Amino acid sequence: MATLDQKSPNVLLQSLCCRITGKSEAEVAHQFQFAVRVIGSNYAPTIERDEFLVTEKIKKELLKQRREADAALFSELHRKLQTQGVLKHRWSVLYLLLILAEDPRKPSSRVGNYGAVFAQALPRDAHSTPFYCTRPQSLALGYGERCAGLSASMATSGISSLGVYTLNGPTPTPQSLLAGQPAPSAVGGAPPLGSRLAWALPTSSSPSAVGPATIRPPLGPSLSTTRALRPRQDGDAAGEVSEASLVRDILYVFQGIDGKFVKMSAQDNCYKIDTKVVVNKSLRDTCSRLAELGWLHNKVRKYTDARSLDRAFGLVGQSFCASLHQELKEYYRLLSVLHSQLQVEDDQGVNMCTESTLTLRRLLVWMYDPKVRLKMLAALVDFCQGRKGGELASAVHAYGKTGDPQMRALVQHILSLVSHPILNFLYRWIYDGELEDTYHEFFVASDPNVKTDRLWHDKYSLRKSMIPSFITMDQARKVLLIGKSINFLHQVCHDRTPPGKITPASKSADTPKDAAELLSDLEGAFQEKIDAAYFDTSKYLLDVLNRNYLLLEHLQAMRRYLLLGQGDFIRHLMDLLKPELARPATTLYQHNLTGILETAVRATNAQYDNMEVLKRLDVRLLEVSPGDTGWDVFSLDYHVDGPIATVFTRECMGHYLRVFNFLWRAKRMEYTLTDIWKGQMCNAKLLKTMPELSGVLHQCHILASEMVHFIHQMQYYITFEVLECSWDELWNKVQQAQDLDHIIAAHEVFLDTIISRCLLDNNSRSLLNQLRAIFDQIIEFQNAQDSLYRSALEELALQLQFEEKKKQNEEEGQWGVTAEQEVEEKRRIREFQETIPKMCSQLRILTHFYQSIVQQFLVLLTTSSDESLRFLSFRLDFNEHYRAREPRLRASLGATRGRRMSNI
Template sequence: MSKLNGDKSNYIGSLLHSLCLNYADQNEAVADKSFHIVSKKLTQPHCGKEQCEFVTVEKIKGRIGKIRGQEDVHSFVDLYHKLTQSVALKNRGAVLNFLLLASLQADGDRENNLEQPFYIPLLSPAGHLPAMPSRGSSSPQELYINSSRQRPAPVSVMQQTAVPLYINSRFSDSSGELRNVQSRPYKAKVDSGSFITDVSESALLQELIYSFQGIDGKILKWSKVHEEFVVDAQVKLTVSRRRYVQRLAELGQLYMQVNDCCAKMSSSHNTGLVCQSLVAALRSELVEYYRAIAVWQSQIQQQCESPADSPLSEEAATAAAPAPAPRGQQHLTLRRLLVYSQEPLGRMRWLAAIARSCVGKKGGALASCAHRYLQHGDSALKDLVRHLLSVVCKPVFEMISRWILEGELDDPHGEFFIAANSNIMGDQLWHEKYRVLDIMVPSFISPSQAKKILATGKSINFLREICHDYSPLKGREELKHTLDCASVDSLFLMEREGNLQFMMDSAYLDTSKRVLDVLIDQYKFLEHLQAMRRYLLLGQGDFIRYLMELLEPELNKSASQLLPHNLMGIMESAIRATNAQFEDADILQRLDVILLHVTSDDVGWDIFSLDYHVAGPIGTIFKQERESYLMLFSALWRTKRMEWVLSGMWKRQVTSSKMVHKVPELVPLMKQMHLLISEMVHFVHQMQYYLLFEVLECSWDELIKQVHQAESLDDIILAHHVFLLNVKSGALLDSEEAQRKKNLSTKLRAVYDLILQLQSHEKSVQERMGQELEARLAREAEVSRAGQGQWGRCADTDAKEAVRLREFAKVYVPGAGAQMRILAKSYRDLVRQFLMDLLAEDDFSLHLLSSRLDFSEYYKRHDPEISERHTHLHRRTSLHAK
């Protein structure tokens, strides 16, 4: 009988070796390795037929898909389906597992989740090794112990000692019946540096349970240097067990990281509600983790009550048969613990990553760190992050709700993305008291949405503190109900068509409309805007002209001699004498006179300015732009003054046209002066038309349209600011290209200075002409009396008169003419440079201004460069160069 069993063992071994040799493409070395692997696997107990077969089929499909492609996977599935319909093959799972193992070893492949055991030959029912075909050697069969880190030398079976191994096998005999056969123990000699000596698997499992809770054991200890659990240097484990322990110890390492991050965030003095919520969410996740540990600990305790470790461990420590596990429950082993811990391990990895990224942050910045993981493709991770965010974002959601409902900031830890400066009061509330902290804006709230949220609460405070309007806002109860019923998820999901998003937008529009209605109806914003246009931008023509006429004597004085109350009295006289008297009393009370900064050479014209007092709600719009209005008033006032100066010279020219014929020496000079004054009048009129109509009126029309279309106070403030920017740019005061505009403004001021010089020269000529005319009329009267025989002439008087006439004709007239020519040349040179600078600008309206200023093409004919810049080719080349 013993001989029969031995022959059967040899027969089985020959068949196995032949199959392995075929898989290895006749490579005997690889075939030998495959033979040892499948021998070992066939001698191990099976888990459960359905489970093992399913796992094996999935591994085969994965391997085929990796090597051959999806088409071959489908072919394998069809073949496997046909195989399951057949009743000829009884051990289908074992056959598939054998084929998989043989193919893996033949190709030299390893899968990450396939742990290779020690290679142990298949034992016969009598305890003999299955014989391999002899290759010319009669030496005893050798046992190969394989490791992923080293390849030890072969050990003879005759020399195996020290460690007893019990291998249970299940074979089917020739009749197809299954029978259990237990092999007899044998001992193997193994290097003490690679094999465990006295640590059982139950002890390792208990150590791992300790490490899962961050507790040091006798074998696994926490290393502060490497920040991980490491095996004590005094304990020696087999390579496979060490690998299992290291992989499982990662769970404890991740637990320590999460626990440390929670401790750091909780111990901070400025933690905040959002950070505390994250800590609470993480600790709730750890509670589920503790439950899993409790289940594992319970299984270990039940196993420890039995006299031996589980028989399912890879290397049993005793020869005694283990106590059976309770019904429906399997004994816990390192391999099973590794499988059971995969889901907690993956979850703990993400929790540790989220916790590490959130340490040191608070408020919206912390919520943004957690929200980044919501974009991951893993559905399990997305569910985890969504659960965390539903807890973390709750304080943010409550802050937003309170802000848009009541305009209140309840943020003691500085976590909200809206901050307030309690020192700011009055007109500056809208501009400076509240602001958005960009670093605290959560990533699921867009910048535009953050600005709307800011404007909603700011509008409520503006109505209460500035407008003193405490009436209930439209739709506030409906919004409150929506916020109470909305979930926190709707905040960080922020669906564009969602109910929460719609209600927040509605609250913004309703609150903003309420602010605009109060400003326009109750505080007459449009009337004040028109008043600024009429008086500070010189839109009220009759008032401005009469005011200039009344102020001329005062403004011709030195700036240091002016008294504000005198100028204020003159302005009130101008109001009573013009249509300004029909203005609203509130507007007239706000109109005032101020004197700008005085320098040594200034006269009253240089420092005089009108001002408009703005306070209360309308100051929110106008007060920030007061400097811009003063700047524009000075520019427009200067142009209006040039018109006034040239008008006075023109009047004097007309009234003195008859007298000049009595002083014929001055006729050429007065003619030259008349031509220059005409050129200047044309220049100033064109500049006035450009400033008052093309710039101011067009910009004003656009402003009024935007004011009527505005949805919020910010829209009006922005439209008003853009209006002033456009007007200043058109008035050559400010622009993006500030330096080039500054050059234009400087040249324009120089032209105006030449007009004032001409006025001074013209006045002196008019005075000298009047003196000369009086002298000549007196001389004629003397001659007439002498002709009538009366007294009146003498030789001495005639000699003095001849000297005076000669001095006038030979000295004064040539000197006045030379000065006139210098003024004319300086003026034309400046205008020529000014025209060239206008043509160099990108603004087409300035090109048209240049054409109107040179309507007769005088400068174009005398300057080829100006003529060239007017061409289309030059403009296109300039644009291309820019």
């Protein structure tokens, strides 16, 4: 047997006629010939190509024949036909049925059977039970069941038409309304967004009306002619307004239009019945409760009208307005059903005072769910006033935290529309590094005035107020780093690798449905997208910096040269620079010092470093002050540029310069004390013949030993406890860093640590001043000892010269010395011996001043908040030499030792 697909159009048309009429092929010959003439003709249809209007026309024909059950069945089956997508040209089929029903040669008594016949012709399945018989409670209020277009769906979650809305609400649909219910699903059947028009049915009730049906606003009481309110009954002595008139007014109020009796009160800001109008108290109260929908509608409508044309409101705000328009559109569908029912009753001549199905009490029940939804929308509008972008999305998200599943579904749908632009911004940023945020809605901000060298630090930042509440701060930070890394690679590193090869682009939120799916799994799929892009981009950036720009080698170079980690190089450089740096600072020339630097590099292990590192090493002379020597103004410098300047910023290089000057000065003290010790060792044997110097030399030895102990302990503390420990922590963090920000943060912590523990921060200024005073005393001691040795050696040379001359004269047979020479010699020796007490006094003063400064330094150390500095005071006074001299020190050291023992 051939299938339907294999049959000719004529056979199919004949089968359709038989199926509709329920007769044999011979009996439907007349209808078949009429159908062939209709299909083959070229005349224009008498009704616009609007499926909704055709279905309304069919239902009105059924209602005219008092076949309400068939009309309801037709509506339900038509709705299911729409959701199944069986037919592509539903309008054509429905129009054919309508034309067949309007055949003037066909008896009018059989018109009402077409809906039932058509219902029988449609396929039935498990869901073919009429929808007003049972209401599934499991249907969600989500918009996931929408079909191709908003107007082509009858399963929406918005404020829908009455028949559809009852699927989501707690109130069953009255079957009396189903008879006249329109199917608000055809293209063009809903009022346009931004319109105040409700749905109205065609005014003609004749089955043979051929004029196109139109959608028009419900007219107000004073303008309507065919819909005029019924006057009060003449026999009513009290002149009380009928309930039917109030129903008609309420339907206008639902749309924000004043009725004849129910009007907006500007003073009370609500719709109310004037006190002069005679109305039953129960009806007045019911009208007041129903009129609240009009007030809520106006509130939402006013917000959307004010914001829809405001471009500065941004894409997120426009999406929010679009979602409100969708909800109002569903609300208008419901009102169109009520208006059409009122129209049907008028056409049938129903006495609205006694027999009308539209009563205030029924409206109160039927409008319960729309009222709840409008209240939610109005509250949401109030809460979102003055907000835009991500802040607006956060406000909507906050309203989704409710226990009502229907309200939560409503907010989730609105949130999916609102967050769609934000997610588009986000995906374009993390996959392409592009930021086109014209209205500043995204939480990543860009400053176009920032230059390329400060791109990483200053160009991009987070707008914390625009971070949606459903995105965590950690996710926002990663999003910022991803796009910033892509732009850094392109603009600073000049890496031309396409972003798609760095991070394979994943599916973005192309539609609000995709956005809703992502928002429903923020800790799953969304987090995976962010993490994948973050790890891939950050890893690639670090690889480029380490491979092409030698970031880690430059970091080690800072440690070796600016932090004096290359010991042989620093010692040899200091030996070569000593003659130059001893001169006044104004006599130094940088090119001479640069030549000495290159000599020191070639003579030490520094020569084996990468040339990219060595060519950046240079000499720098600080600003010269009066009386400065070369030691005060000399400094090493390291040139940085390009991508590595992002890690070694100007601020960081300034910190390195401060630390270098401190370490260089401390290294000079060590170098100076070494010279002092060498001078003492060399001159001790030479001055044995001058016993009068033994006391002053002993005093020099003691003071030098104190200074050597102090400087050695300070050098140990700086080198091992500060530099080495901090460097080890930095290196471990750099090896484990996941992005460039981690490296920058670890490097800044490293610099802050060594600056604070080397007494270079503001909190340690008094300690640094004391330490500098100690360094100055070491220089003073070196000068005093050099002066002592110079005088002693001159005197020793004169005495040896005198004895040599005396011996030479005796060998020549002459007197060794004359009386005058002997007197002169004794006078000179006496003058020298008289200077020794002055030298001793000078050394005692120097020693006393040095010890007092050290004692003050120790007192400051013991009161420091840094535990390592408190422990340094123990090593500096290991034998309690200074404690015995300073009462304050005894109290401080005792308290510190007590705390230390309690910790143990």
